[in-house]
Every structure is written in structure tokens, then in C-alpha cells.
């Protein structure tokens with residue numbers, strides 16, 4: 499079982515030596531974007547989502563809420579984040595309380611399949627399906643929460659060939675909850691769940707460069723409250739992910755779809 503960290507607010511305040519509410523945006527960027535690429539990866543998703551201020555957007559597997567707050571801040575829209583890990587939803591709410599996006603962003607501790615709404619204008623999911631064995635149901639659940647024509651964007655990790663990356667990984671401590679598939683299999687599953695492909699981009703090269711710059715970014719942030727410091731075995735998990743990307747064992751894809 500992964501995602502076992504608890505009382506993350508206390509951990510951040512202890513590591514940073516400051517109250518959650520006084521963290522700067524640059525400091526939050528170091529700890530609340532639980533995917534390769536940080537806030538820049540969210541920026542890459544935004545054009546394909548075609549968002550407008552009046553829209554309501556669904557973030558599936560919202561983690562600590564960094565992407566949801568960024569989307570709300572950049573677009574002026576509303577965002578609902580759903581995630582199945584209670585401690586992560588607690589932190590997402592606490593971090594949001596401390597920002598100007600507080601009245602635009604909400605979080606629910608829920609499986610997307612339990613949501614009653616079916617009128618979201620758009621949805622996205624970042625670094626989540628690696629944990630999902632039944633991807634067909636996962637994407638069909640997302641499709642049925644979107645209005646017809648609504649955009650759906652992903653930023654996801656695939657295995658490049660037959661080899662599996664060595665655990666521990668950011669999404670799996672021991673490999674038992676890692677369910678990687680090839681890019682072709684992922685794309686076919688999403689299309690089969692009721693989506694039409696608009697854009698499919700291999701971002702592995704860009705992610706490799708992003709990993710190369712991790713030490714410099716951490717040094718520049720001037721805080722010890724970074725994502726790897728917050729996660730159990732976080733440094734090893736981050737390093738193993740970077741090595742798997744560098745060795746082409748895993749690849750990272752960004753894609754945009756439209757709900758058919």
C-alpha cells in the first residue's frame with residue numbers, strides 16, 4: 499500500500515519552520531505537485547483543455563491539490579478535485595484555505611465512480627492511472643461525468659516496453675499497486691471508454707530534462723518542505739522514477755481527448 503503519509507500539515511510546518519498560511523507560491527510549488535514536471539506540466543495541459551472562467555473542471559486523483567489550484571488561478575474557473583486518500587484530501591483543503599483560490603476549489607474524498615454530477619465542462623488526471631488496475635472502468639467513469647464535447651486531458655506514465663521500473667516509485671512503494679501499460683494500450687483504453695483523441699504527445703524527453711534540474715530547483719526554493727521530503731522514502735522513490743525515465747523503462751505522455 500502506498501500513500502500512507504499522515505498529518506502532512508504538521509510535517510510541512512516542521513520542515514519549513516513556518517505556518518502553512520505563510521508559504522509563498524514558489525514554496526508550495528515544491529511540495530504540492532505530485533508528478534514529474536511540476537507546475538510546468540499543468541501549463542502544458544491547459545491549452546488542450548480550452549477552459550473559460552465560467553467552467554467547472556474535474557481533477558481526478560487530485561493529490562495535494564497543486565494542479566487544481568493552479569488551473570483555478572490561471573483560468574478563473576471552478577475545480578473539484580477527487581481523491582481516495584483521506585490525508586491527501588485534508589492537506590489539499592488546508593493548503594487551499596491559505597490561498598486566493600479558496601472559493602473556487604473544492605476537494606472530495608471519493609472515487610470518481612461515486613460522483614453524482616455528469617455535467618463537468620472538462621476533466622484532467624495527472625499521474626494516477628498507474629495505480630488503477632481496471633483502467634477501462636476508471637476512464638468510463640470519467641467520461642460519464644463530462645458533458646458531451648467536454649475536454650479531457652491526461653499526463654501519465656507508461657511502461658515503454660516489457661520491463662517494469664524498480665520500486666520504490668512515487669506511485670508504488672513495493673510494486674504491487676503499480677499497473678503500468680504501454681502507451682498504445684493506454685490510448686486504446688481511453689478511446690474505448692468514450693473519448694475521441696485530439697492530441698497525443700510523448701513528453702519523455704522534456705520530463706528527462708526536468709528531472710536533470712531537480713537539485714537546482716530544490717536549492718533555489720529555499721525550503722526543506724519539498725515533495726520528496728514529505729513522502730515515505732521520498733528521495734529513493736524520486737530517484738528511481740528519474741532513473742526509469744533516463745533509461746527509457748518508462749515514458750510520460752500528455753494527451754487531450756473530447757468526450758464523444
Ligand SMILES: C[S@@+](CC[C@H](N)C(=O)[O-])C[C@H]1O[C@@H](n2cnc3c(N)ncnc32)[C@H](O)[C@@H]1O
Nearest residue numbers: 531532533559560561581582583624625626629
Ligand atoms: C502520484 S499522485 C498524483 C496526485 C496529483 N494528480 C498530482 O499530480 O499532484 C496519485 C494520486 O492518485 C490518487 N489515486 C490513486 N488511485 C485513485 C483512484 N482510483 N481514484 C482517485 N484517486 C486515486 C492517490 O491517492 C494520489 O493522491
